[in-house]
Amino acid sequence: MADGRAQRDDDTPVQAGDGAPAGGVQRALGLTLASALVWGVAHLWAGRRVAGMILLGLFGVLVIAGAVTTALFRGDLVRLALQPSWLSAFAVGLLVLALVWVTVVIRSYQVARPDDLPTGARTAGAVTVTVLCFAVAVPFTWAAHSTYVARDTLTSIFRSGDSNGRPVNTADPWNGQSRVNVLLLGGDAAPNRVGVRTDSMTLASVDTETGDTVLLGLPRNLENFHLPPGPARDRFPYGFTGDGAGTPGLLNEVYQYAEEHPDLVPGVTKNQRGPELLKATISGILHQRVDYYVLVDMRGFADIVDAIGGVKIRIPEDILYSRENRVLKAGYRTLSGKEALWYGRSRTNSDDYTRMGRQKCLMRAVAQQADPQTVLTKFDRLAAATKRAISTDIPQELLPAFMSLSGKVKNGAKIDSLQFVPPLISTGDPDFALIRRLAAEAVAGGPAKPSTTPSSSPTASASRSPNTTGGPSSSATKPPQSKPVSLAATCPS
Structure with missing residues (x-):
């Protein structure tokens, strides 16, 4: 077979296509x-042999490099x-590998194909090889496209460097x-509203070792709070009044x-400016650090x-x-x-505080159901x-560190919630x-004790955040939740 020809039983060489062009093209396609x-x-x-x-x-x-890299790294x-930067390099590498693989397929057919094929068999072989080339190239092209989309998404959402543009210490991501x-x-x-009101505000405090998380929820209609020292406190020394008329402003x-x-x-x-303030x-x-923020637009959430x-x-x-x-x-x-948006936002026959609880349950459900298979199949x-x-x-x-931390949160970490709402x-x-x-007690994991400081009536701000139906608030009859x-x-299950 050294010269690329078939051998008869009597060792007389014949061309691979002699007497059986159909069999010749089938063998060539099989080898391809x-x-x-x-x-x-x-x-x-x-x-x-050398080329082979x-x-x-x-x-x-x-194959070995891929297996070792996956297993060890x-x-x-x-x-x-x-x-x-690595995503860009990977996308280019995938396209180059696809081109090389297609070249190998085409050249393999050229080597194995008999020289004397009839026109019909030659055409059928060329069409079949073309389809095979597409079958080889499509997965690589799809993977390269998805890699590029991932890179574009990352660069669109996450900036490089800290809030001042300085390099981030990845060796100690949590400082x-x-x-x-x-x-x-x-x-x-x-589209029909001006600006952004933050109707959902929750501080997620995550233990970097275990992933255990405490969610501290603040109501949208919280009043009489102070802005931080500096120009904002100078503008409102006695508490935030958004309209400037002396009426207490809302946190949202x-x-x-x-x-x-x-x-x-x-x-x-x-x-x-909004996130920073x-x-x-x-x-x-809360007297708690706020390291970072994530804002989810409600319509985008839908x-x-x-x-x-x-x-x-x-x-x-x-x-x-x-x-x-x-x-x-x-x-x-x-x-x-759209239905999930209403589930999380509706105040009909309920109130802001019941809605806050539904929102947390909704976020939990989405996080649980966004499994890798779903993400990959609907990636674009x-x-x-x-x-x-x-x-x-x-x-x-910090994305790798947060990815590792989110894995801990999703895989068995304890998630507790404390909402600062009436009563x-x-x-x-x-x-x-x-x-x-x-x-402080919730974050530290210590026992919370009943407050000895009297609070004023939970209905003090009703005029600013009325029940949309005029009915009783479901939270008004519940005992105060003073610990996570x-x-x-x-969450209903």
């Missing part, structure tokens, strides 16, 4: 398919997959702290007020839910669409993005929705000493 799976098979059959061994050796190196692969505190915000931006107004008044946060760029304000209210195919959740009682006079029926439901749509929905100041360099506090006249003490409770226990 084998070479697409293992490089060099067709070349070795044709007697081109080189191709086989290269293929073996690729899986953690590093995750880290590299979250770095835009020696045992916990990292991330402010989770839900904004209500919409701080974000947009800062965006409209850059002098309150000098040196901070547009679209970061709100982070500092909530840090003062797009994320649709991108993962809906969210499964149990609704304990019917929830009315307040504007459309439709009902989310009680029971196990798979909610669309999910990435596009995420770019529209999320803004944050978490640096790109635990009065939103119109908050007991900030009580809020700070309970927050498990989110798994409080």
Whole structure:
């Protein structure tokens, strides 16, 4: 076979296509398919041993390198997959590998194909090889495209460097702290509304060793709080009054007020003024560090839910669409993005505080159901929705550390929730000493004791945040929740 020809039983050489052109093209295609799976098979059959061994050796190196890298450096692969420069290199590498693989397929067919094929067999062979080339190239092209989309998503959402543009110390991502505190915000931006009101504000304090998390929820209608020292405190020395007329402002107004008044946060760029002032304000209210923030636009959140195919959740009682006079029926439901938005935002027959609890349960359900298979199969749509929905100041360099931490949170870590709502506090006249003490105890994991400081009536701010139906608030009859409770226990299942 050294000269690439077939042999008869009497050792008389014949051309591979003699007397059986159909069999010749079938054998050539079979060898080409084998070479697409293992490089060099067709070349070795044709007697081109040097080229065949080189191709086989290269293929073996690729397989071994891939297996060893996956087995020994899986953690590093995750880290590299979250770095835009490596994603760019990987995408280019995939395209180059696809080009090489297609070249091997084409050349293998040329080597194995008989020279005297009829026109029909030659055409059929060429078409079949073309289809095989597409079959080889499509997975690589899809992977390269997905890699590019991932890079574009990362660079669109996460900046490089800290808030001042300085390099981040990735060797100590948490700056020696045992916990990292991330402010989770839900904004209500919409085409028919001006600005952003942060109707959902929760500080997630995460133990960096165990992933155990405490969620500290603040109500949107909290009043009589102070802004941080500096230009903001100078403007409002006796507490925030957003309208400037002496009426107490609400906590959910701080974000947009800062965006409209850059002098309150000098040196901070547009679209970061609101987050910076709100982070500092909530840090003062809770007496807890606020390291980073993540803002999820509510309409964008609906797009994320649709991108993962809906969210499964149990609704304990019917929830009315307040504007459309439709009902989310009680029971196990798979909610669309729009329905999930109403589930999290509706105050009909309930109140702000019941809604806060539903929002946390909704976030928990989405996080649980956004499994790797769902993310991979719907990656493009999910990435596009995420770019529209999320803004944050978490640096790109810390993404590997946060990815590792999120794995701990998702895989068995304890998640507790403490909401500072009536009757635990009065939103119109908050007991900030009580809020700070309970927050400190919740984060430290110590026992919380009943407050000895009297609070004013929970209805003090009713005029600023009325029940939309005029009915009784479901939280008014419940005993105060003065210590964190498990989110798994409080969310319907």
